[in-house]
Amino acid sequence: MSAELGLAALWMSAALAILQLAGGAIAQRNPDAPLAALVRPAAILQGFLAVFSFAMLLWVFAITDLSVKLVATNSHSMKPMIFKLSGAWGNHEGSMLLWVTVMALAGALIAWLERRLPEKTMQATLASQGFVAIGFYAFLLLSSNPFERLATPAVEGSGLNPLLQDIGLAFHPPTLYMGYVGLSVAFSFAVGALLTRQVNPEFARVMRPWVLGAWVFLTLGITAGSYWAYYELGWGGWWFWDPVENASLMPWLAATALLHSASVLAARDALRVWTIMLGVVAFSMSMLGTFLVRSGILTSVHAFAVDPERGSFILALLCLYIGGALLLFALRAGSVSEGQRFALVSREGALVFNNVMLSAILGIVLLGTLYPILTEAFDVRVSVGPPYFNPVGAIFTIPMLAVMAVGPMLRWREDNIDRIKLPIAIVTVLVVTAALAIVLFTSDIGVLPLLGLAFAVGLGVASFMPLRGRNLLRVPLATWGMVISHFGIAVALLGMASESAFTDEKLVAVAPGEATQLSGFTITLESVDPIAGPNWTAMEAQITAQRGDGAPVVLNPQSRHFWAPVQQTTESALLTRWDGQLYAVVGAPSPDGRWQLRLWWKPLVTLIWYGGLLIALGGTLSIIGRLSSDIRRRQRLAREADERADMAALRVENGAAPAGGAA
Amino acid sequence: MKRVLPLLAIVSLSLPLAAQDDLPPAPYAYTQLEDPAQEAEAVALMETLRCLKCQSQSIADSDAPMAGDMRHQVRTRIAAGQEPEKIRQWLIDRYGDYVSYAPRVTSSTWPLFAIPLLLLLVAGAILWRRIGRKSVGGPDQILDEGDD
Amino acid sequence: MRWTLWVPLMLFAFFVGVAGYQLFQPKDEFIPSTMIGQALPEFELPAASETRPGVTTADFKDGKSKLLNIWASWCLPCIAEAPHLESLKEEGVEIIGVAIRDKREDVDEFLATHGNPYSRIGADEISAVQLEIGSSGVPETFVIDGEGNIIHQHIGDVRARDVQRLLEILEDAS
Numbered sequence: 001m002s003a004e005l006g007l008a009a010l011w012m013s014a015a016l017a018i019l020q021l022a023g024g025a026i027a028q029r030n031p032d033a034p035l036a037a038l039v040r041p042a043a044i045l046q047g048f049l050a051v052f053s054f055a056m057l058l059w060v061f062a063i064t065d066l067s068v069k070l071v072a073t074n075s076h077s078m079k080p081m082i083f084k085l086s087g088a089w090g091n092h093e094g095s096m097l098l099w100v101t102v103m104a105l106a107g108a109l110i111a112w113l114e115r116r117l118p119e120k121t122m123q124a125t126l127a128s129q130g131f132v133a134i135g136f137y138a139f140l141l142l143s144s145n146p147f148e149r150l151a152t153p154a155v156e157g158s159g160l161n162p163l164l165q166d167i168g169l170a171f172h173p174p175t176l177y178m179g180y181v182g183l184s185v186a187f188s189f190a191v192g193a194l195l196t197r198q199v200n201p202e203f204a205r206v207m208r209p210w211v212l213g214a215w216v217f218l219t220l221g222i223t224a225g226s227y228w229a230y231y232e233l234g235w236g237g238w239w240f241w242d243p244v245e246n247a248s249l250m251p252w253l254a255a256t257a258l259l260h261s262a263s264v265l266a267a268r269d270a271l272r273v274w275t276i277m278l279g280v281v282a283f284s285m286s287m288l289g290t291f292l293v294r295s296g297i298l299t300s301v302h303a304f305a306v307d308p309e310r311g312s313f314i315l316a317l318l319c320l321y322i323g324g325a326l327l328l329f330a331l332r333a334g335s336v337s338e339g340q341r342f343a344l345v346s347r348e349g350a351l352v353f354n355n356v357m358l359s360a361i362l363g364i365v366l367l368g369t370l371y372p373i374l375t376e377a378f379d380v381r382v383s384v385g386p387p388y389f390n391p392v393g394a395i396f397t398i399p400m401l402a403v404m405a406v407g408p409m410l411r412w413r414e415d416n417i418d419r420i421k422l423p424i425a426i427v428t429v430l431v432v433t434a435a436l437a438i439v440l441f442t443s444d445i446g447v448l449p450l451l452g453l454a455f456a457v458g459l460g461v462a463s464f465m466p467l468r469g470r471n472l473l474r475v476p477l478a479t480w481g482m483v484i485s486h487f488g489i490a491v492a493l494l495g496m497a498s499e500s501a502f503t504d505e506k507l508v509a510v511a512p513g514e515a516t517q518l519s520g521f522t523i524t525l526e527s528v529d530p531i532a533g534p535n536w537t538a539m540e541a542q543i544t545a546q547r548g549d550g551a552p553v554v555l556n557p558q559s560r561h562f563w564a565p566v567q568q569t570t571e572s573a574l575l576t577r578w579d580g581q582l583y584a585v586v587g588a589p590s591p592d593g594r595w596q597l598r599l600w601w602k603p604l605v606t607l608i609w610y611g612g613l614l615i616a617l618g619g620t621l622s623i624i625g626r627l628s629s630d631i632r633r634r635q636r637l638a639r640e641a642d643e644r645a646d647m648a649a650l651r652v653e654n655g656a657a658p659a660g661g662a663a
Numbered sequence: 664m665k666r667v668l669p670l671l672a673i674v675s676l677s678l679p680l681a682a683q684d685d686l687p688p689a690p691y692a693y694t695q696l697e698d699p700a701q702e703a704e705a706v707a708l709m710e711t712l713r714c715l716k717c718q719s720q721s722i723a724d725s726d727a728p729m730a731g732d733m734r735h736q737v738r739t740r741i742a743a744g745q746e747p748e749k750i751r752q753w754l755i756d757r758y759g760d761y762v763s764y765a766p767r768v769t770s771s772t773w774p775l776f777a778i779p780l781l782l783l784l785v786a787g788a789i790l791w792r793r794i795g796r797k798s799v800g801g802p803d804q805i806l807d808e809g810d811d
Numbered sequence: 812m813r814w815t816l817w818v819p820l821m822l823f824a825f826f827v828g829v830a831g832y833q834l835f836q837p838k839d840e841f842i843p844s845t846m847i848g849q850a851l852p853e854f855e856l857p858a859a860s861e862t863r864p865g866v867t868t869a870d871f872k873d874g875k876s877k878l879l880n881i882w883a884s885w886c887l888p889c890i891a892e893a894p895h896l897e898s899l900k901e902e903g904v905e906i907i908g909v910a911i912r913d914k915r916e917d918v919d920e921f922l923a924t925h926g927n928p929y930s931r932i933g934a935d936e937i938s939a940v941q942l943e944i945g946s947s948g949v950p951e952t953f954v955i956d957g958e959g960n961i962i963h964q965h966i967g968d969v970r971a972r973d974v975q976r977l978l979e980i981l982e983d984a985s
Contacts, residue, residue, distance in 0.1 A: 235724040326820040380771045385764035684912035689937035715947040732938035757945035
């Protein structure tokens with residue numbers, strides 16, 4: 001019954017999306033039409049129903065209802081509950097349902113909360129949101145039904161891919177989707193503004209917290225995914241420019257550019273066309289990503305296996321939505337006035353420069369990701385990976401980091417360099433000194449890690465410069481947000497460069513009782529014992545690691561064997577210190593009783609993800625800061641309006657005898 | 664069969680236990696070279712060679728037996744004194760450009776380099792157009808307060 | 812600069828074209844060898860089984876074109892192709908086998924169960940020869956001409972319909 005309830009709710013949501021579209025469209029011609037009043041309620045109700053539908057899916061997974069096909073193919077009665085639940089989105093249909101649920105929720109939220117824009121624009125926005133939702137509902141209901149039943153219930157489920165039976169799966173997809181799909185709001189706002197010709201600072205101010213919200217989730221999702229890959233895959237890699245990783249990075253890059261572009265539009269009524277473009281591009285990247293992952297067109301470890309029919313369905317949706325939005329853009333954006341020019345040395349100048357750099361990086365990632373598809377159409381196979389993305393991306397990233405250090409210190413409209421000569425000098429000296437020190441005290445460091453380290457140091461200090469000379473308690477929360485986010489980038493960069501430059505690796509075969517040395521650690525293999533878990537057995541190594549005179553720490557890497565489905569995985573063991581992580585993996589035994597150990601010392605690697613968390617924190621502070629200042633501003637305006645009304649009433653009472661006499 | 668197909672196709676980095684050989688890995692698949700400088704050279708090369716039996720990984724990051732055999736080849740050849748680029752070329756001669764992640768400018772990869780160059784020029788053009796003197800006319804006030 | 816507004820749409824249309832076309836191309840998971848037309852590299856492999864001698868490159872240079880079959884006892888499609896290799900052998904084709912990452916007992920057991928169409932079987936325990944000729948999986952079958960040049964590569968197991976084609980290619984190579 002629950003599956004049918006979920007399916008029914010899904011159909012009703014789809015119907016409401018159609019209503020939302022119809023109402024919003026009619027409202028453009030006739031704001032007083034009865035259907036126009038239904039747009040907001042339809043969106044809100046759609047949100048409820050979609051959430052209900054998803055809850056039903058979670059329910060059938062929680063109770064392992066084996067008559068539901070999705071549960072039978074992706075779950076197992078012996079799985080721990082958390083993995084039963086997260087298995088709901090660990091497959092194509094379930095994650096697609098998550099997609100439409102987040103879309104419906106986002107639409108419901110803006111319908112419920114957003115009152116700052118002209119009603120007509122809001123209705124156009126919600127119509128756009130509904131329009132996009134309809135396509136994905138159709139995809140779900142017609143070709144990827146998550147609630148499909150089996151004629152005879154399965155005896156037992158096939159289980160979930162062991163690599164996905166990890167706490168990371170509980171976090172990574174939901175946060176990622178909230179970010180990914182949350183950007184649909186920006187898309188709809190952009191389309192709504194284009195349709196009603198309302199591309200102005202108010203629109204940017206309204207859109208900004210929504211974009212920030214999606215962006216914070218996306219940052220968290222990508223950070224979680226990176227950390228998860230790092231400890232789960234057994235080789236200590238945290239980013240490989242894999243097509244699906246890129247599919248999450250591209251919306252992030254577009255959203256970052258959009259964020260900053262909206263700032264310029266809100267403050268100076270400039271960059272109108274650019275902001276609209278980015279609003280469309282950000283969610284287009286999300287949709288493109290979902291196509292790449294689910295169509296089978298790309299080779300990736302992440303890819304869901306879906307047949308070409310489904311792939312072409314999604315491609316058709318892409319044509320409709322991205323094509324439609326870009327067509328609307330080409331037709332209407334020309335009538336949006338160009339906006340101001342700015343002085344080179346100004347806040348806008350820096351933001352424009354960085355926007356252009358971010359967009360270029362986005363273009364390069366897109367190019368590198370799609371290029372193998374293009375060549376394959378000509379029967380040529382090439383591989384594009386880190387050796388391409390890292391240097392080519394760096395060409396645009398390095399200047400961007402340099403301007404990012406200076407930009408926040410600049411004033412709007414026009415500024416002169418002399419005013420901030422001192423902070424710039426300090427930062428430059430820091431960068432150069434750091435670079436020289438690194439070159440002198442280390443050997444064999446690559447150019448990119450060297451630049452990364454030096455710039456990280458400089459940027460880290462520079463991000464606090466906007467605070468200098470100010471009363472820290474009176475600095476607006478949004479400014480703190482910017483400072484912390486930029487600082488987070490510096491921290492993450494430091495971690496990335498350090499890991500790249502200074503990782504120490506050791507592969508050894510040791511017998512129990514033997515020890516080996518790595519970067520000041522003495523690592524002893526005590527024993528290797530069999531151990532069993534809920535749906536796996538493993539050989540677990542007892543390793544003690546001791547640094548100098550410190551206390552020895554026990555590490556337990558495992559080589560795990562799952563039986564449903566049959567698969568072998570390695571579980572790494574991590575030892576975290578303030579200056580890095582020791583990463584240990586146990587491999588296969590050799591006939592003479594020795595065990596393969598793979599050990600890494602990765603200095604400062606955890607900074608990568610702490611940096612990511614800081615970035616998200618900064619974004620959250622910005623949201624809170626802007627929302628509260630917006631609320632305060634409107635309260636003040638309301639208060640002033642009240643005061644004016646009171647004064648007018650007083651004047652009428654006191655002096656205006658004629659007015660009183662006339663009555 | 665339709666049900667089984669998606670399941671079989673869910674890819675993973677660990678190894679399915681069917682269709683697997685029993686032999687131990689090649690000698691230098693999991694053993695580092697004695698000379699740290701040579702080992703560093705070997706690792707740098709391995710990180711840019713693609714595992715042919717995996718979905719999208721370098722041979723440095725894969726547990727597949729063939730990846731191990733390729734690592735063995737890389738390490739033994741480096742120990743014998745061969746240049747990394749020669750080893751890469753040896754593999755490309757056998758498997759084509761697909762096996763190498765290192766970008767090379769060839770008739771099939773030139774757009775990968777031409778387009779970033781183009782982007783550089785376009786970026787420059789955009790910045791040139793937008794950045795000039797202070798605007799003449801137009802709203803002078805800063806519209807968004809608290810936007811420090 | 813009106814026309815620049817159309818650039819994103821144009822780029823998108825180009826992408827849709829390529830993607831749409833690619834979606835319906837058969838998914839080609841195989842990596843073909845680029846050694847076709849080149850000479851077989853020099854190698855020497857010990858015998859994988861007591862029943863047959865080992866393999867060297869010289870064995871291919873006797874003037875007769877033959878098949879080089881890359882296989883393994885742990886390879887399931889190899890079981891399926893065994894009868895077709897047998898029919899090729901009956902047609903007078905010499906098949907030299909290279910067993911990848913295999914133990915002697917396993918090789919012997921496979922041959923006893925599924926037949927032995929090989930004139931020689933080499934033991935390639937670390938895939939060295941497999942890498943040398945650009946093979947990336949098992950099973951694969953190469954047509955080698957009388958001078959030891961690689962003429963053709965067949966990826967995957969040999970099926971009934973492939974037998975005739977291989978015979979023709981062997982014929983042409985002579």
